[in-house]
Amino acid sequence: MSDHHNEVFRLHSPDFNTLNEKLDRRNFLTKTSLGLGALAMGSLFGCSKTPDAKGASEVAGDVQQQILNSLPHLAPKAKRVVYLFMSGGPSQFETFDYKPKLVDLAGQNLPDSVRQGQRLTGMSANQSALPMVPSIYKFNRHGKSETWVSELLPHTAKVVDELCIIKSIHSEAINHDPAITFFQTGNQLPGRPSIGSWISYGLGSSNQNLPTFIVLVSKNGSRDQPLYARLWGNGFLPSRHQGVQFGSGKDPVLFLNNPEGYDGTDRKEMLNYLSELNRLQNGTYGDPEVEARIAQYEMAYRMQTSVPEVMDTSDEPDEVFDLYGPDSRDAGTYAANCLLARKLLEKDVKFVQLYHQGWDNHGGLPKGIAHQCKNTDQATAALIMDLKRRGLLDDTLVVWGGEFGRTVYSQGKLTADDYGRDHHPRCFTMWMAGAGVKPGMSFGETDDFSYNIVKDPVHVHDFQATLMHLMGVDHEKLTYKFQGRRFRLTDVHGKVVKSILS
Numbered sequence: 001m002s003d004h005h006n007e008v009f010r011l012h013s014p015d016f017n018t019l020n021e022k023l024d025r026r027n028f029l030t031k032t033s034l035g036l037g038a039l040a041m042g043s044l045f046g047c048s049k050t051p052d053a054k055g056a057s058e059v060a061g062d063v064q065q066q067i068l069n070s071l072p073h074l075a076p077k078a079k080r081v082v083y084l085f086m087s088g089g090p091s092q093f094e095t096f097d098y099k100p101k102l103v104d105l106a107g108q109n110l111p112d113s114v115r116q117g118q119r120l121t122g123m124s125a126n127q128s129a130l131p132m133v134p135s136i137y138k139f140n141r142h143g144k145s146e147t148w149v150s151e152l153l154p155h156t157a158k159v160v161d162e163l164c165i166i167k168s169i170h171s172e173a174i175n176h177d178p179a180i181t182f183f184q185t186g187n188q189l190p191g192r193p194s195i196g197s198w199i200s201y202g203l204g205s206s207n208q209n210l211p212t213f214i215v216l217v218s219k220n221g222s223r224d225q226p227l228y229a230r231l232w233g234n235g236f237l238p239s240r241h242q243g244v245q246f247g248s249g250k251d252p253v254l255f256l257n258n259p260e261g262y263d264g265t266d267r268k269e270m271l272n273y274l275s276e277l278n279r280l281q282n283g284t285y286g287d288p289e290v291e292a293r294i295a296q297y298e299m300a301y302r303m304q305t306s307v308p309e310v311m312d313t314s315d316e317p318d319e320v321f322d323l324y325g326p327d328s329r330d331a332g333t334y335a336a337n338c339l340l341a342r343k344l345l346e347k348d349v350k351f352v353q354l355y356h357q358g359w360d361n362h363g364g365l366p367k368g369i370a371h372q373c374k375n376t377d378q379a380t381a382a383l384i385m386d387l388k389r390r391g392l393l394d395d396t397l398v399v400w401g402g403e404f405g406r407t408v409y410s411q412g413k414l415t416a417d418d419y420g421r422d423h424h425p426r427c428f429t430m431w432m433a434g435a436g437v438k439p440g441m442s443f444g445e446t447d448d449f450s451y452n453i454v455k456d457p458v459h460v461h462d463f464q465a466t467l468m469h470l471m472g473v474d475h476e477k478l479t480y481k482f483q484g485r486r487f488r489l490t491d492v493h494g495k496v497v498k499s500i501l502s
Contacts, residue, residue: 071202072472077436077502078397079206081199081467082341082352084380086372087180088225088359091406091421092429092450093135094369097167098148101448102134102408110409114451121174123362123411124422130409132449133419136366145440152373155381161440162384162393163431164500168444168453171404171425171460176225176360179403179425182460184231186489193235193480195464196351198489199471200241202478206348209306211244213351214344219248219332220375221357232353236482240292243353246340248332252311310343323386325378335379342386345396359402362411363420384433393434397470401430408449427453430463436470438502461494469496 093099110130124130138151143161156163173179178188185192193201196213205212215232232243246252282290313328313336320339321328327335334356341352356376361368380400387393405428406421427446433439445455465475468489475494479486 071478073474073477074469074472076470076472077395078434078470078472079395080345080348080350080352081196081397081399081471082345082383083195083354083399084338084376084383084401085180085183085353085355086359086376086400086402087221087227087355087357088176088361089179089402089404089406089423089428090359090372091135091361091365091369092167092427092446093406093408093421094137094152094365095150095373096148096165096429096431097446097450098139098150099134099408099448099450100139102132105132106134107131107414110449110451114447114449116452118426119174121423124407124409127411130407131414132408133410133414133421136417143440145442147440147442150373152370153377155378159381159384159433162388162433164433164437164439164441164443165429165431166443166458166463166497166500167427167429167446168455168457169401169405169428169430169460169463170453170457173404174423174425176403176423179423180225180227180231183403185235186461186464186491190228190230191235192487193237193241193489194230194232194243195467195489196232196243196353197234197237197241198478199351199468199473201237201480202468202473203350203471206350207306209302210310210344210347210349212349213241213243213353214349215243215245215353215355216337216340217245218334218337218354218356218375220327220330220334221355221372223357224360225357227355227357231355236487237480238288238292240295243351246307246311248336253307306347310347311340313339313343320386324382327375328379328382334376335382338379338383339386342383342390342392345387345392346390361406361420362422364418365406365420366417387434395435397435397437397467398433399430399467400432402428404428405450408451424451426451432500436502437500441500443497443500456499458497459493461490462497464490465494466497466500470501 093102108131110132115130119125135150139148140151140157141147142149142157145161147160147163147165149157149160171179171182173182173188181190182188184194186195194213196215200212203212213232217227229245232245234240234242244253278290278293281287313331316339324339325335327333328339330336334354337354341354344352356372358372358375359369384393384398387396387398404423404425407424409422410419411422412420427450443456444453444458446452447454468475468478475488475490475496479488481487
C-alpha cells in the first residue's frame, strides 16, 4: 500500500485504542448487565420492542420511562401549576399579616426578647436602633371567611374565599440569591434542578407540542434584583426538563423561527439528517443527552406552529382584557403574562412560572409597594376568576409568594409616611388556591411583631413537599442518582402540610 493510501486509511479509519477502551471489561459488563436488566424490567413493564430492534441503552431508557410513567404515586388533585413568584420579598405587613398592636409601639425599639439574637443583614446590622413601624395602610375583613386583607389589594380581597393563606412560611436564607435559589431548587447553592424541572422529570408532558415547563418574566417589574436562567434550569436532570422562557417580542422563543430564506421543508429535512447523525452518535456513546437533544429539536419544530397560536391573544374578547386590566393588552407585562398563563394552562402545560420583580423595598416602601400592588393585584385576582369560570381551578394549583418577608423595624430613617423594611426569613406569607387546598383559610400564626412564628410553622421544604403531593408525587420517592448519590427536591427534609389539604 502506498504512503498516500496509508495516510488516507489512517485519517478515515477508527482509532483502535478508542475502540479498545469502549470494549474493555468494565464497559462490556456494564453494558451487557444493563441490557439484561433492561430486558427483565422491560418484560415487567410491557416494553414491546426486543434488543434486536433496539440497543440496550434505548431499552434501558424505555424502562426508565415506563417506571416514570407509573407515577403519580398517589391520586393527584392538581394536573397543572401556575406559580406567581414575587421576586424581592413582599412585605407581609402591607399585604396579609395584620398587626394592629404595632400602632401603639410605633418608633419604639424592637425588644431583645423578640429578636432573640437572630442575625440581621449587613444593611441594618450597624443601625443604633431598630424602630418598629406599623403599616400606614388600612386592613379590612373580606369574604365569608372574614379574612384580613390590605387596602392595597382590593381585587385579591374579592377572591379571598378561594385562597389558602399561609402566614408561617420560613426559610434560612436571608439574602436574595440564595433565598430564591432555595425556593426554586431546594438548595441555597446553584446547580440543583428547579421545581418545575422535577415536575417535568416525574410526570412528563400532557401536550407534545409545547414544553412541560414554561417561564414568563414581567417586563414592567423593576430590576432591583436580578433573575438567572438557572432558577428554571434542569441542573443534573436531562436537559429536556429545563424551563423554557417565553418572551414578548417578535421571537417569543429564541432561535425557534427559521433563518431568513429557509422554509419549513428545508428545516424538516435538516432535522431529519441531524437526527440520523445524533442516533449514530448515541449508538456509539450511549449518552442520554443525545436523545434529549434529538427530542428538543423535534419539539422545536412542532413549537413553530403551536407557539404563535398560543401567544396570540387577539381573539380574546374585550371582557377578558377588562377582567385582567389595561396592561393585559401590552405583551410582556405581568397582566399580559397572567392571561398568557391561562392560555398555556388550557393547553395542559404542566408547570407555568411567572416572575415579577420589584418587591425589595428597603426604602420608600409605602410608594414602592403601592406601585407593585397596582401592577399585579387585578391580574392575579383575574387569573383566579378566569380559571374558576372555565372549570380549570378545580385541577389547577395557583401559588403566590416571594423568597422571604420583611422586618417589623424600619431600615434607615423613619418618618411618618416613609420607611423601609429589611429582609426577614423568619416568617412571611404566601398563598395557594385551587386544586386540593382548603379555600377561605388562614394557616399559621406569627407573634404581634410578625417576627417569630407561634403556631404551625411551614418550612420551604414543607411547601415543596406539599406542592408535589398535590401533583400526585411523593417527594421522598422522586429521586435522581447523580455522582453516586440519590438527590430529591426536598433534600432530606420536608413534610406535607396535611392541615391545608381539602
